[in-house]
Amino acid sequence: MKFVQNIFDQTRPLVEKDGKRNILYPLHNAIETMAFVPDHTAHSGAHVRDAIDLKRTMVTVIFAMVPALLFGMWNIGRLHFGAFGEESTLLDNVIFGAMKLLPLIIVTYAAGLGVEIYFSWKRNHPVNEGFLVSGLLIPMIMPVDIPLWMVAISTIFAVLIGKEVFGGTGMNLLNPALTARAFAFFAYPTWMSGDKVWINTTSAEGGQLVDGYSGATALGDLATTVGQGMGNPATETVMAQFGPEGTYSLMNAFLGLIPGSIGETSAALILLGGLFLVFKGVGSWRIMVSFFIGGFVMAGIFNAFAVNEFMGINPLHQLMLGGFMFGMVFMATDPVSASQTATGKLIYGFLAGFFGIMIRVFNPAYPEGIMLAILFMNVMAPLIDHYVVEANVKRRTKRLANA
Amino acid sequence: MSTEVKTKESLFSKKNQQLLKDPFNDNNPITVQVLGICSALAITVKLEPAIVMSLSVMFVLAAGNVIISLIRNLIPNRIRIIVQLVVVASLVILVDQFLKAFAYDVSKQLSVFVGLIITNCIIMGRFEAFALGNGPWKAFLDGIGNSIGYGVILIAVAFVRELLGSGQLLGAQIIPLSWYIDMDKGTGFYANNGFFLFPPMALIVVGMIIWAQRAKNTKLIEEN
Numbered sequence: 235m236k237f238v239q240n241i242f243d244q245t246r247p248l249v250e251k252d253g254k255r256n257i258l259y260p261l262h263n264a265i266e267t268m269a270f271v272p273d274h275t276a277h278s279g280a281h282v283r284d285a286i287d288l289k290r291t292m293v294t295v296i297f298a299m300v301p302a303l304l305f306g307m308w309n310i311g312r313l314h315f316g317a318f319g320e321e322s323t324l325l326d327n328v329i330f331g332a333m334k335l336l337p338l339i340i341v342t343y344a345a346g347l348g349v350e351i352y353f354s355w356k357r358n359h360p361v362n363e364g365f366l367v368s369g370l371l372i373p374m375i376m377p378v379d380i381p382l383w384m385v386a387i388s389t390i391f392a393v394l395i396g397k398e399v400f401g402g403t404g405m406n407l408l409n410p411a412l413t414a415r416a417f418a419f420f421a422y423p424t425w426m427s428g429d430k431v432w433i434n435t436t437s438a439e440g441g442q443l444v445d446g447y448s449g450a451t452a453l454g455d456l457a458t459t460v461g462q463g464m465g466n467p468a469t470e471t472v473m474a475q476f477g478p479e480g481t482y483s484l485m486n487a488f489l490g491l492i493p494g495s496i497g498e499t500s501a502a503l504i505l506l507g508g509l510f511l512v513f514k515g516v517g518s519w520r521i522m523v524s525f526f527i528g529g530f531v532m533a534g535i536f537n538a539f540a541v542n543e544f545m546g547i548n549p550l551h552q553l554m555l556g557g558f559m560f561g562m563v564f565m566a567t568d569p570v571s572a573s574q575t576a577t578g579k580l581i582y583g584f585l586a587g588f589f590g591i592m593i594r595v596f597n598p599a600y601p602e603g604i605m606l607a608i609l610f611m612n613v614m615a616p617l618i619d620h621y622v623v624e625a626n627v628k629r630r631t632k633r634l635a636n637a
Numbered sequence: 638m639s640t641e642v643k644t645k646e647s648l649f650s651k652k653n654q655q656l657l658k659d660p661f662n663d664n665n666p667i668t669v670q671v672l673g674i675c676s677a678l679a680i681t682v683k684l685e686p687a688i689v690m691s692l693s694v695m696f697v698l699a700a701g702n703v704i705i706s707l708i709r710n711l712i713p714n715r716i717r718i719i720v721q722l723v724v725v726a727s728l729v730i731l732v733d734q735f736l737k738a739f740a741y742d743v744s745k746q747l748s749v750f751v752g753l754i755i756t757n758c759i760i761m762g763r764f765e766a767f768a769l770g771n772g773p774w775k776a777f778l779d780g781i782g783n784s785i786g787y788g789v790i791l792i793a794v795a796f797v798r799e800l801l802g803s804g805q806l807l808g809a810q811i812i813p814l815s816w817y818i819d820m821d822k823g824t825g826f827y828a829n830n831g832f833f834l835f836p837p838m839a840l841i842v843v844g845m846i847i848w849a850q851r852a853k854n855t856k857l858i859e860e861n
Contacts, residue, residue, distance in 0.1 A: 381818070381826070395841060399848075421832035430820055 242266045261351070263360040288403075291569075292366045294516045298507035299370055299564065305503050306496040307331035310378050313433040313493055319444040334434060335496060337382055338373035345386040346372075349393040353402060364403025365393065371411035371564060374497025375557065375605075376418065377431035384425060388418040408612045409571045412605050419602065427601065429454060432493040451494050452482040453556045457598030459543045473543055476551065487554035498560040508563035517567045520576060521583035525562040528587030529553050536595055544595050558590060561604040571612040575622040582618055586611040648774065656778040660786035662854060667790040668847045669857060672758040677791055677843055678836040680750050684807050687795035689736070689743045691788030693751060697728045698760050699780035705768040706776035712769075721764045722755070729754045759787055794842050802833030 242262070249259040311327030322330075346365045354361040372389055396413035397406040419426045429450035435443060448455065452475075459469045475482045486492055490500025498504075511517030533549035540546040553559070566572060566586050573582040586608050593603025600606060647653075666672045673694075680686045704724050705712075712720050733751045736744035744751065754760065763783055768776040799805055804812035816827040832838050851857050 381828075383826075384828070387830075399844075417832060420835060421830040422828055423831055424820070424828070436823075 239270065242270070259358075259360075261361070289363050291516055292363045294514050295367045295511065295564070296370060298510045298517070299367075299374065299497070301503040301506055302497045302500055302560070303335075303370070303374060304328075305490055305500045306374060306498075307335050309490060309499060310334050310434065310496065312491075314435070317433050317435050317443055317447055317449075334378050335373060338376060338380075338385060338496075339370065341382045341386050342372045342389050343369045345389040346393050349390055349398065350402075353398045357402075359402075362403050364397070365410075368392070368410045368414075371497075372414045375411065375415050375495045375560065377426065378434050378496055379431040380418070380422075380425045384418055384422050385414075388414040388421070391417045404570055406570055407616075408609055409565055409568045412565055412609050412612075415602075415605055416609060419605070427454065432495075449493065451556070451601070452476075452487065452492055453594065453601035455482070456544050456547070456555075457601055460598045469543055476547060482555070484548070484551045484554065487551065492555075495557065495560075498557045501554045501559040504559045504563050511563065511567070517563065518569075518572070518579050520579040521567045521572055522562055524580045524583030525566050525587040526553070528584035528589075529558055529562075529591045530587075531584075532588045532591040536591070544598065552591065556594065557602055557604045558587075561590065561608050562587065565604075565608050566611070568612075571615065573615045573618050573622075575619050578615070578618045578622040581622075582611055582615055585614070653775065653778055656775060657782040657785075660779075660783040661789065662786075662850070663857070665786045665790065665850070666759045666762075666783050667787055667843065668850050670759075670762070672762055673787055674840075674843070676750055676753065676757060677794060678839040680747060681791060681795040681798050681839050682802065682834055683746070683805075684792065684795045684799045686743055686746045686750075687791045688788075689740065690747060690750065690754075691784065691791050693732045693736070694754060694757065694759070694787055695781065695784035696732060697725065697754055698763060698784045699777055701725055701728055701760060702763060702768040702776035702780035703773045705764050706771060706773040709769050717769070718761075721761060725755050725760055725764075759783060790843070790846060793846065794839055797842055798833045798839060801830045802838075804829050 242265075245262060249262045308324070308327045308331055311322060311330035314330055315322035315326065343365075346369050347361075350365050351361055369389075372385065372392075376385055392410045392414035396408050396410045397403065400406050415426075425431050429448060431449075432451055433449050435449065450458075455472050455475065459472050474480055477483065478485075480486075482492055488501045490502065492499055508517060508522055512519045512522065530549050530553060533547075533552040536545035536552075537547070537549050557565075562583075566583060573579045586604075588607075589610060590604035590607035593600055593606055595603075597603070660666060664670065667674065667677055676690060680690050701721075701724050705721060708720075729752060732754070733744070736747070736751060763779060767779045771779070796806070799807075800811060804810060804817075812827060812829075816825055818825040818828050833842075
């Protein structure tokens with residue numbers, strides 16, 4: 235490892251402030267800090283020492299995402315071969331999934347880091363790790379069959395308008411990964427919803443799709459039942475899928491054996507990642523728990539009235555479908571765009587989950603209500619914090635006056 | 638005894654030219670004063686209505702500025718807003734009737750937004766800030782200058798939105814139809830960006846124009 239260190243040491247004078255190649259400084263710095271622990275030390279004042287820096291936080295989140303990502307990879311292959319009624323081994327599925335997923339990840343990182351590096355270079359500050367997590371989150375919340383250039387454009391939009399406009403990592407108002415998804419959803423709705431994009435059905439051997447194949451997601455199917463009236467035969471067939479024996483049964487939804495965006499299907503593995511985040515102290519348990527309660531309360535209210543089949547779904551089952559769990563663990567907990575105060579986090583999480591289910595059920599055209607709800611609450615988070623802080627100030631002033 | 642020397646200003650003196658040029662960049666009504674945003678969001682989905690809108694505003698603003706400037710010494714100060722409204726409203730009705738007679742399709746597309754020119758902040762703003770205190774010729778130049786500043790931004794936004802949102806310009810297909818993705822046949826590689834059809838995207842486009850303008854013209858950046 236010494237010789238790598240030597241390379242960095244030797245090239246450093248070239249890129250430093252008055253060196254010949256100082257234009258390359260951000261690049262040099264980025265690669266160096268990725269390879270080694272930075273040797274910068276504070277020169278004045280007292281500093282709290284903590285092992286958790288930005289890089290370690292980001293890497294912890296990446297670790298938490300890996301199980302869901304690997305599962306998503308396997309699921310791509312499983313659904314693809316399943317659509318043709320073919321037998322496939324675990325290895326077939328993973329290899330097929332990797333071939334679909336890796337280009338998405340590479341394109342996202344290339345597009346996002348391109349914008350980030352350009353801005354660091356323009357603003358003359360080192361490239362930081364801000365995009366590391368977003369770059370992996372974006373492919374996980376995209377359908378498998380979305381054209382790569384759409385992902386690239388969405389990513390560029392998210393990094394540019396969602397983040398760099400506000401001043402870069404740590405200054406953004408909105409969650410960049412969700413901004414990318416929202417952009418793709420409104421810009422290219424045909425590739426972000428419907429029944430053509432969730433399962434890859436391009437077959438080299440000209441295979442035939444199995445009878446009764448439906449490429450829709452559980453929520454997409456559910457949305458078709460709204461307005462049909464209860465007890466209608468078409469509705470009954472859809473609802474049968476949600477029974478204990480159906481494709482979208484509670485167990486399947488929990489394990490993730492259903493179609494959906496790549497990384498969002500497996501509630502079990504997402505929860506595992508969530509536990510890891512909470513255990514490491516990186517993710518906020520307040521947001522996760524209150525988010526879950528918020529969604530559960532809303533789903534419970536709908537379930538109590540149950541005027542259509544969509545509302546009639548068991549609350550717990552409702553939460554396992556779509557992006558709810560993924561949004562809860564990886565999106566709402568984004569430390570930058572969420573509320574900062576402890577009480578604020580509880581309010582923020584509760585309302586995000588509450589509105590998420592509400593948008594999903596009230597407007598079946600937006601099955602991904604969770605995305606819109608979290609973005610909305612991102613915007614509201616500073617307001618929540620403001621009132622929490624104000625309330626605290628008021629309480630303490632009163633205490634002082636009474637003392 | 639002093640003889641009053643009356644210097645006659647030429648019609649296109651430096652000062653008067655400035656009246657025309659200033660609203661184009663340094664004092665643009667949309668990107669610098671941030672007025673007239675509502676119409677910039679509402680009617681820029683297609684290029685044609687945006688052009689018609691710009692021309693209508695140009696007529697109303699130039700003519701209105703001249704009328705207000707001519708009667709500026711007769712208007713009682715306390716009811717000046719009402720007088721201004723009457724002038725704008727009459728001119729807007731003229732425009733509306735004219736469009737209905739000669740450009741019915743566009744008039745339908747613009748729908749209420751022709752009538753809403755009355756409430757366009759730029760118009761009342763110029764009446765109040767300029768026409769009430771200046772002569773008719775200057776007021777005319779100011780009106781033309783401001784409406785050009787408004788129109789340029791409107792047309793630029795509409796250009797981007799129509800091209801990227803529907804692949805057309807002035808209703809003519811620009812992006813070849815064979816480029817579009819056909820999911821059933823599996824051909825093509827391009828798709829229109831539906832987000833550009835929504836008003837929020839107009840806001841983002843205007844924002845990006847402001848960003849670009851400020852990056853070029855650094856004196857616009859406020860000190861804080």
